[in-house]
Amino acid sequence: MTVIFLTSAEFWADQLVNGLTTGSIYALIALGYTMVYGVLQLINFAHGEVFMIGSFAGYGVLVAMGGDDTSGAMIALALVLAMIAASAASMGTALAIERIAYRPLRNAPRLAPLISAIGVSVFLSHLVDDGFLTGRSKYYPSIFPDGALELGPLTISALQIFLMGSSLAMMGGLWWVIQRTKLGRGIRAVAESRDNASLMGIDVNRAIVVTFALGAIMAGVAGVLYGLFYSAIRGSMGFIPGVKAFTAAVLGGIGSVQGAVIGGYFLGLTETVGRELLNEIPGVSLPNQWKDVVAFSLLVLVLIFRPNGIFGQKETKRA
Amino acid sequence: MVEDGEIVTLIGSNGAGKSTTLRAVSGIIRPRAGQVTFRGKSIDRLPPHKIVQLGMSHVPEGRGIFHRMTVHENLLLGAYQRNDDLSGDLDRVYGLFPRLKERLGQPGGTLSGGEQQMLAIGRALMARPTLLLLDEPSMGLSPLLVETIFATIAQIRQQGSTVLLVEQNALMALEIADRAYVLESGVITLQGTGAELANNDAVRRSYLGEE
Numbered sequence: 400m401t402v403i404f405l406t407s408a409e410f411w412a413d414q415l416v417n418g419l420t421t422g423s424i425y426a427l428i429a430l431g432y433t434m435v436y437g438v439l440q441l442i443n444f445a446h447g448e449v450f451m452i453g454s455f456a457g458y459g460v461l462v463a464m465g466g467d468d469t470s471g472a473m474i475a476l477a478l479v480l481a482m483i484a485a486s487a488a489s490m491g492t493a494l495a496i497e498r499i500a501y502r503p504l505r506n507a508p509r510l511a512p513l514i515s516a517i518g519v520s521v522f523l524s525h526l527v528d529d530g531f532l533t534g535r536s537k538y539y540p541s542i543f544p545d546g547a548l549e550l551g552p553l554t555i556s557a558l559q560i561f562l563m564g565s566s567l568a569m570m571g572g573l574w575w576v577i578q579r580t581k582l583g584r585g586i587r588a589v590a591e592s593r594d595n596a597s598l599m600g601i602d603v604n605r606a607i608v609v610t611f612a613l614g615a616i617m618a619g620v621a622g623v624l625y626g627l628f629y630s631a632i633r634g635s636m637g638f639i640p641g642v643k644a645f646t647a648a649v650l651g652g653i654g655s656v657q658g659a660v661i662g663g664y665f666l667g668l669t670e671t672v673g674r675e676l677l678n679e680i681p682g683v684s685l686p687n688q689w690k691d692v693v694a695f696s697l698l699v700l701v702l703i704f705r706p707n708g709i710f711g712q713k714e715t716k717r718a
Numbered sequence: 719m720v721e722d723g724e725i726v727t728l729i730g731s732n733g734a735g736k737s738t739t740l741r742a743v744s745g746i747i748r749p750r751a752g753q754v755t756f757r758g759k760s761i762d763r764l765p766p767h768k769i770v771q772l773g774m775s776h777v778p779e780g781r782g783i784f785h786r787m788t789v790h791e792n793l794l795l796g797a798y799q800r801n802d803d804l805s806g807d808l809d810r811v812y813g814l815f816p817r818l819k820e821r822l823g824q825p826g827g828t829l830s831g832g833e834q835q836m837l838a839i840g841r842a843l844m845a846r847p848t849l850l851l852l853d854e855p856s857m858g859l860s861p862l863l864v865e866t867i868f869a870t871i872a873q874i875r876q877q878g879s880t881v882l883l884v885e886q887n888a889l890m891a892l893e894i895a896d897r898a899y900v901l902e903s904g905v906i907t908l909q910g911t912g913a914e915l916a917n918n919d920a921v922r923r924s925y926l927g928e929e
Binding site: 581584585587588591592594595596597598599600601602603 | 744745746765766767770771775776778782784785786787791794795796798799841845
């Protein structure tokens, strides 16, 4: 059977690039979910708001550095400072949440910290929306230089290259910390067994705090990239990307770092390329708004057939 | 009570509280009553990682190997509190257990039971402990491997560490121990030198399987 594509190569190339762009953001956020789950078996539902706070901190820096009028080398400096400020703000938020909302519930039944997480999530998004913005959105200054790279049918804007490149760099850095440093070894040990890790002389609380911090740094950078790409930011902006990133982490196998990354890109591509592929079936027409339906249908299917995700380990009972 | 440089063993039947005692000593659980002191310092309020810092290493029941991490990484974790050069310590562990050197890059979960026990003891030694707590090192091992492990324990003491050994295999434990305690339902009912207890009628009946 031959499949006849009614659409052009350029169209599919566009979908591919769009999928990888959103996939990068999902992957960065998903890392925070999966790492915290790894050490605490907790779904940190406030992680989308950690991302949101980072996005606002980055916005603050960009506006302070001249907003739309920033030019030349100042743009690069502004972007770097925005990412640093976003990471710092996200980290501060995540550590405060851990200390106030999760640590006191460390030995409570697993449902309690989950409810606490949802509470923090609602609190933060409404605090920003109703407390500071009174319902209006803020818009990232569009300072990123125009220009695009054309490779055959592929057109990638400079912003998309920057977005994908910095995501990959952040993920590479995180991988290095987790796999190659003593700190990372400690985190992996805590993820396998808190008691046994403490017998190695690892300060378990500190390892947990570092895990939240690393996840928050990724989310903060994702917040700036999101703002640069989509422009509009508001207090509730973290909800959908947060749920999507959580989905990506589950798809990859929650607790697995490479799973979160692959799940993120996979979800990004499914929403774009996958949805358009379905549109190739005669009689099917799914506009862009259907992307969430496609994404979450996929989640349900994966959970039915592979409950531990693509890279998930079977949950083992601890001695 | 454990003195410097001795091997002390704690024997008792299943559920007597041997492992619980060790877990209380290393800080994983808090004793409800009683005190734990180490070198004149009360440690029962300290978190486990602080106790490791004071020079105590605990090889837990079930060995506590990190299955997803390599043998080498497991050994490095044993020395988590240290920031000095580890190559001498790694060589010492390979000297005691040459098998580990062959398996350095393998995940801990792929090792056999005996190899995991070697790794657990080797890993504990990486901390250069002054006191080593061993929980059931013979569990699930073939008699030949048990001999090897016990010979290593004697060797470890000769190299200057103190050992507190919890065992169900009372015969082997009493043989290498300087002193021993018998624990029943959380209470010490007998104590003496290893040889004394090995010759005690009650001990022989209950723990050495003699009529």
